[in-house]
Amino acid sequence: MTVFAEVGYYEPWWIQLLKALAIFAVVFQLVPVVLLAERKLLGRFQHRYGPNRVGPYGALQPMADIGKLLFKQQFRPNGSIGWLFAFAPAISMFVAVATLALIPFSNTVDIFGTEVGLYGIDPSIGLLYAFAFGGIAFYGLVLGGWASGGKYAFLGSMRAAAQLISYEIAQGLAAIGVVMMAGSLSLTEIVGYQEDHLWMIVPQFVGFVIFLVAGFAETNRPPFDLPEADAELVQGYSTEYGGGRFAAYYAAEYLNIIVVSALTATLFLGGWNIPFVDPPTWVDPIVVLVKALVLVFMFIWVRATLPRLRYDQLMALGWKVFLPLATVNALVTAILVVET
Amino acid sequence: MPYDPGPDVVEVVRAPKGGPVRGTYRAFGETLRGMKTVMGRWAEGTHTYQYPEQKTPVYPRFRGRHKLHRFEDTGLEKCVGCSLCAAACPADCIRVVAAENTPDNRVSAGERYAAVYEINLSRCIFCGYCEAACPFDAITMGHDYEMSDYNRSDLIFTKEMLLAEPLERTPLRSIGE
Numbered sequence: 001m002t003v004f005a006e007v008g009y010y011e012p013w014w015i016q017l018l019k020a021l022a023i024f025a026v027v028f029q030l031v032p033v034v035l036l037a038e039r040k041l042l043g044r045f046q047h048r049y050g051p052n053r054v055g056p057y058g059a060l061q062p063m064a065d066i067g068k069l070l071f072k073q074q075f076r077p078n079g080s081i082g083w084l085f086a087f088a089p090a091i092s093m094f095v096a097v098a099t100l101a102l103i104p105f106s107n108t109v110d111i112f113g114t115e116v117g118l119y120g121i122d123p124s125i126g127l128l129y130a131f132a133f134g135g136i137a138f139y140g141l142v143l144g145g146w147a148s149g150g151k152y153a154f155l156g157s158m159r160a161a162a163q164l165i166s167y168e169i170a171q172g173l174a175a176i177g178v179v180m181m182a183g184s185l186s187l188t189e190i191v192g193y194q195e196d197h198l199w200m201i202v203p204q205f206v207g208f209v210i211f212l213v214a215g216f217a218e219t220n221r222p223p224f225d226l227p228e229a230d231a232e233l234v235q236g237y238s239t240e241y242g243g244g245r246f247a248a249y250y251a252a253e254y255l256n257i258i259v260v261s262a263l264t265a266t267l268f269l270g271g272w273n274i275p276f277v278d279p280p281t282w283v284d285p286i287v288v289l290v291k292a293l294v295l296v297f298m299f300i301w302v303r304a305t306l307p308r309l310r311y312d313q314l315m316a317l318g319w320k321v322f323l324p325l326a327t328v329n330a331l332v333t334a335i336l337v338v339e340t
Numbered sequence: 341m342p343y344d345p346g347p348d349v350v351e352v353v354r355a356p357k358g359g360p361v362r363g364t365y366r367a368f369g370e371t372l373r374g375m376k377t378v379m380g381r382w383a384e385g386t387h388t389y390q391y392p393e394q395k396t397p398v399y400p401r402f403r404g405r406h407k408l409h410r411f412e413d414t415g416l417e418k419c420v421g422c423s424l425c426a427a428a429c430p431a432d433c434i435r436v437v438a439a440e441n442t443p444d445n446r447v448s449a450g451e452r453y454a455a456v457y458e459i460n461l462s463r464c465i466f467c468g469y470c471e472a473a474c475p476f477d478a479i480t481m482g483h484d485y486e487m488s489d490y491n492r493s494d495l496i497f498t499k500e501m502l503l504a505e506p507l508e509r510t511p512l513r514s515i516g517e
Contacts, residue, residue, distance in 0.1 A: 047387040
């Protein structure tokens, strides 16, 4: 059998199953929290309260939304391609969850006498795995828009394809700097390097900015939400979707935000590491989640601030600013790494 | 030949100058400034009314739902059934049927009274002409603005409904608010 990648540490299959369930359960619970936080914060940024009717302080609003979406009738347009139409949101969801497996919440820890790594999987190809699944994520959007059989959906999916491809390059090049400094693709080893040295945000600040902004584009968030630009394209690739399938797209988008935030926190903000403090191991996952949520707050803050870019501005920013900047950043890092 | 507008024309800068470095700095600087502005809005707090619990206060001259009035001392209706309001109404939403006052049944202060007085609030445009036309200040525009209902027929307000005090008073805006 071909071995695609070596794994840093692995446990018996039943522990893997259990921890996969645990990670999925915990992080998936964050989706409604982020959904609510986004609406509340957007409200606050606009002198409003945001949802505050359903439950205490509007806390049950996401539940009400999800309930509404799930009980809606499923339908598909006449011109759509049936099985693809149903399959595309599932791809989006699958990819978001699969990338989640990569986020390390801590190193291997001793739980009741068993060594358990607090991550879904720690492959030696680490980051490449994330980018590979990021590549598959296009299919969710592109096939969804194409299978809908509507022109707005199709336009949205075309935009999604162009945008995601151009920003993935800049994102990848920005991450290369980190990989070269840490000397490893494995995320746990990158965090280990940051524990021994500095957080990557200090030496790799340009890379951090590019990675974060490209992350906005990768998750189709404003100001890069051109694939769904509601003023011009109705709702982009998800125009024809309703009910549970739309809920899948929506949940995948928010899960992607959390995953990209956690990934950025791992690469640039030291993962579970707090400098000058050595907390007990059980704090580590909380540290990672808090860092991720701080970045999620950045996502929402930027969304409240910036207007959507024009399409040519988006492409110019991606190819003429970020790509050269990321390349120069990678080159300078490479030279400095070799010199020292 | 280059365009020369002369010394009187002030040059207007339409786009900021600067090369890529200044452009990049400007883009990021302005972005950060925008983010600061947005955060400032959060610090300011909310400017909303929690509507069903907390009603928007209206100005004293706000033209809301109509009210019919009685004399405070005698309790007689001020309306004498002259139908001037119905004549003034541009939306033609007022219907008045007058009847004679008798010594046994004295309803208004004048010779006649309005036996039927109906305002179709689904037609009314709240222009206030009825109020201006009324010679006895019998009809005025009140401050109620919550008039939605489930049937159109429920929006035809009769004389008894217009004479009654509103159940819940609309808050008035104080001066300078």
